[in-house]
Amino acid sequence: MAIKFGRPIEMRDAPRRQTALASSPLDLAFRPRRNRKAEWARRLVRENVLTTNDLIWPIFVVDGNNTRTPVASMPGVERLTVDQVVRDAERAMKLDIPCIALFPYTEASLRDETGSEALNTKNLVCQSVRAIKQEFPELGVLCDVALDPFTSHGHDGLIEDGKILNDETVAVLVRQALTQAEAGCDVIAPSDMMDGRVGAIRQKLDQHGFQKVAIVSYAAKFASGFYGPFREAAESTPAFGDRRTYQMDPANGREAMHEMELDLEEGADMLMVKPAMPYLDLVRQARDRFPVPIGAYQVSGEFSMIMAAVERGWLDYERIMMESLTSIRRAGADFILTYFARDASRLLG
Ligand code: PBG
Numbered sequence: 001m002a003i004k005f006g007r008p009i010e011m012r013d014a015p016r017r018q019t020a021l022a023s024s025p026l027d028l029a030f031r032p033r034r035n036r037k038a039e040w041a042r043r044l045v046r047e048n049v050l051t052t053n054d055l056i057w058p059i060f061v062v063d064g065n066n067t068r069t070p071v072a073s074m075p076g077v078e079r080l081t082v083d084q085v086v087r088d089a090e091r092a093m094k095l096d097i098p099c100i101a102l103f104p105y106t107e108a109s110l111r112d113e114t115g116s117e118a119l120n121t122k123n124l125v126c127q128s129v130r131a132i133k134q135e136f137p138e139l140g141v142l143c144d145v146a147l148d149p150f151t152s153h154g155h156d157g158l159i160e161d162g163k164i165l166n167d168e169t170v171a172v173l174v175r176q177a178l179t180q181a182e183a184g185c186d187v188i189a190p191s192d193m194m195d196g197r198v199g200a201i202r203q204k205l206d207q208h209g210f211q212k213v214a215i216v217s218y219a220a221k222f223a224s225g226f227y228g229p230f231r232e233a234a235e236s237t238p239a240f241g242d243r244r245t246y247q248m249d250p251a252n253g254r255e256a257m258h259e260m261e262l263d264l265e266e267g268a269d270m271l272m273v274k275p276a277m278p279y280l281d282l283v284r285q286a287r288d289r290f291p292v293p294i295g296a297y298q299v300s301g302e303f304s305m306i307m308a309a310v311e312r313g314w315l316d317y318e319r320i321m322m323e324s325l326t327s328i329r330r331a332g333a334d335f336i337l338t339y340f341a342r343d344a345s346r347l348l349g
Helices: 032-036 039-045 082-095 124-135 167-183 197-207 225-233 254-265 277-289 300-311 317-330 341-348
Strands: 055-061 068-070 078-080 099-104 140-145 187-190 214-221 270-274 294-298 335-338
Touching (some): 055 082, 140 167, 187 197, 197 214, 214 254, 225 300, 254 277, 270 277, 277 317, 294 317, 317 335
């Protein structure tokens, strides 16, 4: 029996009838379109599904009362006062979004060289965590650990002679993480990219009885131009220089695996790649290589470039939103931080 591509030749498409359009049908062993011919078939063979369970919703907190201020460069995204953060936490609960992530917009008068506001137990993030946990203890709350929203120079660390200090910064980050754990957050997410911070934070949390607080490490965080709109939202653009001595070179994939391996050894519960879409190859590599959950952060610039095209009528909002999120899932992400979280979960029903 003749075999072509592993199947008996008799099973191949045989010409059945002649039509005007297809006078001589191609002699094909495989016709992949058969699996796409109707919605029922497409549903049956779909390899990856996006669900609301996969989403983390980032929220910006600002001082004040009962106010929601649009972020110009991120259509649909607002800076919220603490009371409004609680209202969005309620929306997250109703939409069944498992977790939200909090990012502060710190007013200039509270920023200093060392980012000391990060350690204030009543800062905006801590206030928000307490207020959310009081009303919605079941909602997951993730807090970013990094100094850039709190420093007058906008860098993620302490500075000496224009250089970002590593170990001294880690000592502060550890205290910031503890402050946030004490406020009641569930997940600590170090986004600073200092060496050794995951292990140091784990140790400090454990010493203080916070064994249950998880660490989701932004293990592979790149020095990316895609953070532009976020820096407007949080006003955290560095006053001098850039972040290339601590965030990763976009050209490096192997090094990303090394960073992830180190954070895993130091005790990270989950690992993240950030940004998401320009780094999907690394999401896939991480998924294949590490046993822990892998997340991806679809950052502000990814969101805003889609929204800009949507506003011009060049792209279809819902379609592109879902396609971009599904692609990140297909690359291997277990969860996605995304500014689309609310609208996507509405669509997912
Ligand atoms: C702070 C931080 C940044 C983002 C998340 N945490 C900004 C940065 O590193 O410049 C960016 C998120 C986004 O662009 O959506 N370390």
